Amino acid sequence: MALQSLDIKARSATTTPPPRVRNPVHVAKLIDISKCIGCKACQAACMEWNDLRDEIGTNVGLYDNPRDLTDQSWTVMRFSEVEVEQGRLEWLIRKDGCMHCDDPGCLKACPSPGAIVQYANGIVDFHEEHCIGCGYCITGCPFNIPRISKKDSKAYKCTLCSDRVAVGLEPACIKTCPTGALVFGSKQDMIHHAEGRVADLKERGYANAALYNPQGVGGTHVMYVLQHGDQPELYANLPKDPHISPLVSLWKGVTKPLMSLGIGLAVFAGFFHFVTVGPKVVDEEDVDPARPSDPSKERS
């Protein structure tokens, strides 16, 4: 174990338990959308810390820049102009990126041992040196996050600055946020903090304000405070009830061991058929081989 703070809780394509004697605190990032001003400082900090430089794109008539997550842009601001009710326009700005699910679909789908790990603190991390570029993580993710690089065919996404967190620092985006819309700490503390924010928003007229910590994926280690918690789709199609696709659960759940077992059983069935019933041997000397020959001879 290189760093105790990077103890691994779950590892892709691994069927035996990872080291789990320690139980460190679960961390979480809380994104308070009601405080976000869309300055994109978090995007810049992410590029800076992770040494990423996306291509300069073109203006598509939106504030969104870059237009989408890429292998170089692990977080992007998504701007939604929403008329929540007649005559009341709201500009909802959601910082998109990996949600660090407690039950990560990417990890479940990944076929390469150790290419995706979940640290004991809850961070889901891609280890690109083990990534084989199959794209299965894309099928597993309920939030459309992983991006395969055109340069090296490896999958990339937000690491929640696992390298910083491991040594007791907060993620780069948190460090740089000028409004306090981004906070980081233990998951418990973040839920507690969010409860205060939700209560405050409710007082200010946002009756449906809520914490977004979807249970369909076991909760997430990146959570949102939403003014309109009853309509997460308003926020650039944030899924209301995200869960790992049943197709992926089927594929990487029961069928995986059962089908493997089936293949093994088929081979065994053949072997035992051979040693019990025995081969079909044609007597070359038999003048009329299709007629029953001496049964004792056939069974020998």
Add this chain to the structure above:
Amino acid sequence: MTTWIRRYSARERSNHWLVAISFVLAALSGLALFHPAFFFFAYLFGGGTWDRILHPFIGVFLSLFFIALAARFWRFNHFTPADRQWMKHIGDELCNRDERLPEVGKYNAGQKYLFWTVVVTVPTLLISGIVIWQPWFAPYFPVWLLRVAVVVHALTAWIMILGIIVHVYAAIWVKGSVRAMTRGTVSAAWAKHHHRAWYREMTGK
């Protein structure tokens, strides 16, 4: 003296073995990505990334060779009423009570089922495989289709692998069969015993 009857030409045999070799390579490299227990197969192909790169190309070769093979054997694999009779005696076949089996032409019903299983599974694997082929084609398909394709691909491959296990075992079990695909000939006694109608057709006896 054993009399030999020609069952497969050199071209048919080569075609069969091209399909067979591609199948083994495709199955091993595919299983590596299916269950961690099989991941070590990836090392036969140069590691996980090479496995991912090579598998789809092997699959395309398999499909192309199989199209040629299917075209060669298509007409011998139409089901007949006699096949239904034979299927009723599948227990006798499995227990080597061959004397109770009805007459069989070039292929018995079991062999025909294998043929049609592969006829269905290979194109299904090819199409679902193209959908999930990274990095060339998968980025052009929506994620719901990728999810359908991965499940279809895995299930179809499983059916095909089971089919081929039965196919290989049958060749081991029925002595004298392998020679048909290695040397192209079977003994007259073998033909008469296992494929009497075909034997008559070939010899006029």
